[in-house]
Amino acid sequence: MAEDKGDGKGDGEPASTGAAAASAHAEERKLKPEIAPEREDVVTTRRQVMKLCTVALGVAAVGAAAVPAALAAVYPAGRRTVRAPEGGIDAGALADLPSDGPVRVDLVAADASDAWLHKTAAPLGAVYLMKGADGQPRCLSSVCPHLGCFVEWEAAKKHFACPCHNSAFDVAGARTSGPSPRGMDPLEVEVVDGRVKVRWARFVTNTPGRTKV
Ligand code: FES
Known part of the structure; x- marks a missing residue:
């Protein structure tokens, strides 16, 4: 039968060996820095930040893919008329023009194209x-x-009078009052075989100079 010579706990280990082990553990604890367990609120915040980053990356990726698609879909809208009517547009017979003042004429292009459609008889x-x-x-x-x-x-x-902001112009189109920065825009006109032909154009508005659109 084995004799218990130790610390009386009956584990069979000599008392001197147990004390040495305890001392070694204490020494080891001193050498190792104590690592504090992470606080739950810190962990939660970190998770939330990571979640937000993931969502932001997802949104950025979707946006990066969607922008070119959207631009492609509306591409023609950003283009100016691709083909304007060639030459002057018939505005009637010179002989029919009154001599006592201006007459309004609605110009209709026999052939015109915009960004999507080719039209005939397009009002300009x-x-x-x-x-x-x-x-x-x-x-x-x-x-x-x-x-x-x-x-x-x-x-x-x-x-001539503009009802929007009360600009007014004399019969030759010169500005006489109001906010318009210039007079009315003259259009090129010629007579071909007794017919008046007008070259239709639009100009950039609200500038003193005249620039075709
Ligand atoms: S005065 Fe004609 S648009 Fe303003």
Whole structure:
């Protein structure tokens, strides 16, 4: 039968060996820095940040894929008219033009294309035609140079007036009052075989200079 010579606990280990082990453990604890267990709220916050980062990355990836697709879908909308009518547009017979003031003519292009469609008989806009002292036609665009409203001829006052912000122009199209930064826009006109032909154009609005759109 084995004799218990140790610390009386009956584990069979000598007392001196147990004390040495305890001392070694204590020494080891001193050498190892104590690592504090992570606090639960810190862990939760970290998880939330990671979740947010994941969501943000997902949104960025979807956006990066969607932008080119959206641009491709609306691409033609950003383009100007791809093919304007060639040459002058018929605006009637010179002989029919009155000599006592401007007359409004709605221009219709026999052949025009925009970003999507090819059209025949496409309405372009209205112009004012009048005969000069030399008997030759003059043409003014009806588009207000201020912000593009329709300018009306007021025969009683013998002037053009824009109802939007009250710009006014004399019979030759020169600005007489209002916020328009320039006079009405003249359009090129010629007579071919007794017919008046107008070269339709639009201009950038609200600028003192005249730049074709
Ligand atoms: S748009 Fe004609 S005055 Fe403003």
